[in-house]
Amino acid sequence: MKHVRTISVVCLLIFGMCLLPMAEVMAQPKEIILGAALPLTGGQSREGGYYKRAYELAVKEINDAGGITVKEYGKKIPVKLILYDDKSDNTTSVQLYEKLVTEDKVNALLGGYGTPLITAHTIVAEKYRTPYVNGGGATGAIYERKMKYIFGLIANIEKLTYTVMDWLVGQQDAGNLKKPLKIAQMGENTSHGKEFRQGIQARSKAAPDRFQVVMDEPFELNLKDADPLLQKVKASNADIYLVDARLADYTTIHRRYTELGLYHQVVSYGPRGSEKAARDALGAASDYIMSCNWWHKDLPIPAAKSFAQKWEKLYNEPAEWFPALGYETVRVLAKAIEDAGSLDKEKIRNALAKMDMKGSLVVGGRVTFKPNGQIDNDYVMMQNAPGGKASLIYPADIATAKAIVPIPKK
Amino acid sequence: MTIDIPALLVSAMLLAGLYATMSFGLALIYGVMKIVNLAHAGVMMWGAYAAFFFIVHLGISPFLAPLVIVPLFFFLGILMQRFIVRRVMNAPPIASLLLLFGIWLIMQNIAYLVFSGDTRAITTPYTMMTFQMFGIAISVNRLLVFCVGILALFLLQQFLGRTYMGKAIRATAQDGDASKLVGINTERVMEIAFGLGISLAGLAGSLMALIFAFDPDFGRSHLLKSFCVVVLGGLGSFVGVALGSLFLAIAEALSVLWIMPAMQDFVSFALLVIVLIVMPGGMLGLLEKFKKS
Numbered sequence: 001m002k003h004v005r006t007i008s009v010v011c012l013l014i015f016g017m018c019l020l021p022m023a024e025v026m027a028q029p030k031e032i033i034l035g036a037a038l039p040l041t042g043g044q045s046r047e048g049g050y051y052k053r054a055y056e057l058a059v060k061e062i063n064d065a066g067g068i069t070v071k072e073y074g075k076k077i078p079v080k081l082i083l084y085d086d087k088s089d090n091t092t093s094v095q096l097y098e099k100l101v102t103e104d105k106v107n108a109l110l111g112g113y114g115t116p117l118i119t120a121h122t123i124v125a126e127k128y129r130t131p132y133v134n135g136g137g138a139t140g141a142i143y144e145r146k147m148k149y150i151f152g153l154i155a156n157i158e159k160l161t162y163t164v165m166d167w168l169v170g171q172q173d174a175g176n177l178k179k180p181l182k183i184a185q186m187g188e189n190t191s192h193g194k195e196f197r198q199g200i201q202a203r204s205k206a207a208p209d210r211f212q213v214v215m216d217e218p219f220e221l222n223l224k225d226a227d228p229l230l231q232k233v234k235a236s237n238a239d240i241y242l243v244d245a246r247l248a249d250y251t252t253i254h255r256r257y258t259e260l261g262l263y264h265q266v267v268s269y270g271p272r273g274s275e276k277a278a279r280d281a282l283g284a285a286s287d288y289i290m291s292c293n294w295w296h297k298d299l300p301i302p303a304a305k306s307f308a309q310k311w312e313k314l315y316n317e318p319a320e321w322f323p324a325l326g327y328e329t330v331r332v333l334a335k336a337i338e339d340a341g342s343l344d345k346e347k348i349r350n351a352l353a354k355m356d357m358k359g360s361l362v363v364g365g366r367v368t369f370k371p372n373g374q375i376d377n378d379y380v381m382m383q384n385a386p387g388g389k390a391s392l393i394y395p396a397d398i399a400t401a402k403a404i405v406p407i408p409k410k
Numbered sequence: 411m412t413i414d415i416p417a418l419l420v421s422a423m424l425l426a427g428l429y430a431t432m433s434f435g436l437a438l439i440y441g442v443m444k445i446v447n448l449a450h451a452g453v454m455m456w457g458a459y460a461a462f463f464f465i466v467h468l469g470i471s472p473f474l475a476p477l478v479i480v481p482l483f484f485f486l487g488i489l490m491q492r493f494i495v496r497r498v499m500n501a502p503p504i505a506s507l508l509l510l511f512g513i514w515l516i517m518q519n520i521a522y523l524v525f526s527g528d529t530r531a532i533t534t535p536y537t538m539m540t541f542q543m544f545g546i547a548i549s550v551n552r553l554l555v556f557c558v559g560i561l562a563l564f565l566l567q568q569f570l571g572r573t574y575m576g577k578a579i580r581a582t583a584q585d586g587d588a589s590k591l592v593g594i595n596t597e598r599v600m601e602i603a604f605g606l607g608i609s610l611a612g613l614a615g616s617l618m619a620l621i622f623a624f625d626p627d628f629g630r631s632h633l634l635k636s637f638c639v640v641v642l643g644g645l646g647s648f649v650g651v652a653l654g655s656l657f658l659a660i661a662e663a664l665s666v667l668w669i670m671p672a673m674q675d676f677v678s679f680a681l682l683v684i685v686l687i688v689m690p691g692g693m694l695g696l697l698e699k700f701k702k703s
Contacts, residue, residue: 041519043627045527088527189672218672222631224622225659227421228666228674235413247529251623255531258538259549281531281623285538 028073029343034059034333035082036110037096039117042088047113047322051136052083053315054326055110058334068334071341079334086112090120097124106130107343108333111152113322115139115192122150131349133333135325138294141191143374149345151352151373153325153332153362154294157192157244157270161199163379164242164268164292165211167394167403172210176405177239177265180208184215184238184264186229188245193218196244196270214238223249226256234262244270251281258285265406266290274382274390275320288407289384290393295321295363296380298392298400303361328361413667417546422656422663424549427556429655431617432632433639434562435610437651440640441583442603444503445495448510450611450636451629452517457483457615458624459525465532472534472620476558479616480609487608491601499600521626531623555617562610563652570648579603631675638682644692653693657681 036055039048059081062068067078082104086093093112100106101124109125111134112118118137125132126147133151140156171177185200187193197216204211215236219229230253233241241264245253250272257267272278273291297308297319307327311319333348335357340347357367363377370376381394383403391401432454439447460479464470470478494513498505539550570576581589582599590596615629622628635658643654658678665677689696 039527041522041527043527043625045522046529049526217670220672220675222627224631224635225421225425225662225674227425228418228663229671231413231418231421232666232671248623248625251529251531252621255538255621256549259540259547259551261540261547277529277531281533283533283537 028075029077031080032068032070032077032108032337032343033080033082033104033106034108034110034330035084035100035104035106036112037084037086037093037100037121038112039088039093039114040083040085042086044088044114044117047136048085048088050320050322051113051326054323055081055083055330057310057314057323058327058330062330062334068337070337070343072343082106086117086121088114088117090116093117093121094124097121101125101128101130108132108337108345108348110134110329110333111136113137115142115190118142119191122147125149129349130345131333131336131352133329133336133352135329136322139191140195140374143370143372147373149349149373151332151355151369153329153367153375155375155377155379157195158199158202159376160270160292160379161196161242162203163381163394164290165200165203167381168240168266169207169210170394170396171266171403171405176403179210180212181210181240182212182214182236182238183240183242184233184236185213185242186215186217186219186233186245187243187270188249189218189220193244200242219245219249221246221249223252226253227260229253230256230260230262233257234260238264240264240266242266242268242270245272247272247275247278251278254278254282254285254289258282263409267407268292274384276318276388279384279388284386284410286384287386288404290381290403291384291390292379292381293321294377294379295324295361296382296392297324299361299363299380300398301361301363301365303359303365307361324361328367331360332357332367414546415664415667416544418663418666419660420546420548421552422659424552424556425663426652426656426659427559428552428614428618428621429635429639429659430652431555431559431562432611432614433636433643433651433655434566434648435607435614436636437640437643437648438566438579438610439604439607441647442579443495443499443600445499445506445510446503447607447611448507448633449490449513449517450607451633452514453483453486453608453611454615454618454629454632455521455624455626456517457612458619458628459521459530460612461616461619462530462532462624465534472532472536475616476613479612482609483612484605484609486612487605488601490608491604495604496597496600518626525626527625529623529625532619534620537620551620555621558613558617562613563648566606566610566648575599575602634675635678638678641682642685642692644694647692647694650692650694657693 038051039045059079063078067076069076084096086096109130109132113136115137118134119142126149131149135153137152138154138157172179187197204213215232250269268290271293273289279286307324308319336348336351339351360367363380382390383393384390393399393403436450461475464475465472498509536550540547570580578594578599582596586596639654639658642658643650662674662677
């Protein structure tokens with residue numbers, strides 16, 4: 001009887017051991033869930049729409065290749081993408097990110113678009129310790145909150161102004177612009193505009209022999225009357241004119257700028273300038289405007305060229321930076337999951353922190369994050385050319401045309 | 411830094427024309443129906459898209475577009491009043507406020523669905539065209555908007571002063587019950603007044619689209635500015651609206667001599683608060699007080 005009992009226990013143990021690998025197989029996830037809330041309606045629906053299409057395209061490509069390899073499970077796992085519309089509203093965005101983490105049980109989060117929305121909903125990612133990667137929030141303030149789980153693929157706005165100032169130094173040294181240059185600068189009254197103005201002020205104070213800020217004004221979004229600002233610009237007798245504005249304000253301000261017959265040797269609206277909508281609205285008045293951006297379709301990087309061709313073929317429109325960075329956001333997160341070899345959120349976060357992705361479509365072709373989670377890649381500068389075209393003018397090694405400075409008087 | 415004050419004043423004059431055009435409709439509807447039309451912003455936004463459709467897609471001249479937009483929006487206003495607003499006319503004011511706020515949101519969301527959130531702008535052959543007068547660059551676009559604003563005020567005054575319906579509108583605005591007693595069909599009068607108010611908002615939107623870039627959120631900040639103008643001028647008075655527009659535009663323009671341009675809205679709303687406390691009858695009320703004394 002005693003033997004029978006012993007044999008039974010041994011048999012049960014062996015049976016249990018046989019079941020263990022099966023239990024492991026059953027615990028294997030069927031899919032990796034990624035989610036985001038994007039502004040698909042409301043004030044930022046144009047940009048949100050770009051990110052939606054870009055996320056879907058990247059996920060489709062990953063799934064067509066079988067999914068993401070996760071070492072822990074020893075196989076490729078397909079990706080499920082959950083996208084919600086936050087209606088360009090901060091509160092809705094926060095609620096939807098909460099839903100993604102608590103109800104949809106995402107493995108990681110993809111970012112939304114726009115500084116106010118990203119600033120608001122990244123708190124959710126941090127609270128639930130869920131890795132979050134975005135390609136639409138540049139403001140340094142997003143990353144200066146000592147958050148561990150937030151990563152961003154576009155460099156900060158101060159760096160944008162440093163790029164412009166470095167380029168101006170080059171133009172001064174080449175004898176195209178005088179020293180010191182008198183600068184009139186304005187920026188929208190947001191953290192974006194504030195960082196832009198701070199960057200120019202910082203560089204000007206560091207090199208007073210080269211730059212002198214003679215006018216520095218913030219302005220409210222959706223400007224109704226640009227005249228008082230532009231009268232100040234006129235009165236400042238500046239040599240160059242640098243502004244940080246959104247598309248609608250850029251269009252409204254530059255129309256009035258042209259009507260008032262103002263002229264400056266360099267005109268720039270920060271990252272704005274080459275958008276088709278603005279060029280259609282401004283016509284020849286937008287010729288020779290400089291812009292400084294995170295990406296351009298003519299970058300001499302195979303991944304950038306490949307994406308630009310793919311996008312143009314799919315949507316019959318030239319690729320802008322929004323979809324390019326959205327697409328890369330998914331690829332970066334996929335690589336982090338692959339590097340982590342696990343769906344454990346902490347491990348994915350650590351993989352993002354150690355990320356060194358080569359062959360990326362970003363400027364420089366490489367993705368690494370600073371300790372604060374933001375990328376530190378270079379910017380590129382473009383100049384609008386007559387006929388609705390725009391050329392890469394800086395850095396010199398990737399320029400497709402020589403900058404026309406001072407811009408011709410009309 | 412010396413600011414060109416004459417240029418600033420000319421610009422303020424032209425801006426006043428725009429402020430007046432966008433405020434007439436609000437003042438008319440409030441004057442007759444004692445309703446604050448929160449859908450005004452939505453109507454201005456639709457006016458901008460209507461102008462975009464007629465000018466850019468159908469190729470209608472920007473001079474002729476208002477001739478299509480005004481009657482179109484007049485009938486839209488009649489329909490709104492007949493089927494929606496009339497139902498809350500006798501309800502507490504909060505009902506009409508919420509209803510019209512809801513209509514605004516619906517208009518905005520329809521615009522997002524139909525036109526997307528893309529920023530649009532209308533470019534005409536005279537966009538950015540200017541001429542010089544006494545050394546001041548005057549924008550043809552803004553001058554046109556100003557002239558249309560003055561013309562709208564003139565026609566409105568003629569209509570209200572010389573036609574039976576105009577007089578009936580004024581009578582209803584003064585005393586609805588007494589108007590009923592003397593045989594005025596006040597229901598009809600309110601329909602016409604609401605239709606006129608909406609057509610003026612549509613006209614303002616179509617003119618603003620020639621100057622500003624716009625998207626479905628367009629009109630929100632202009633609505634607030636219209637409130638300032640209407641309160642400054644004296645609720646329900648058209649000459650007051652014109653005076654209020656001029657005063658506000660000049661105050662905003664000159665304020666940049668002392669404060670940051672970003673504080674312009676502060677100037678508008680500070681004026682609004684001061685006027686509500688010190689002279690609730692607006693500028694026209696103040697002028698009448700002076701006349702009496």
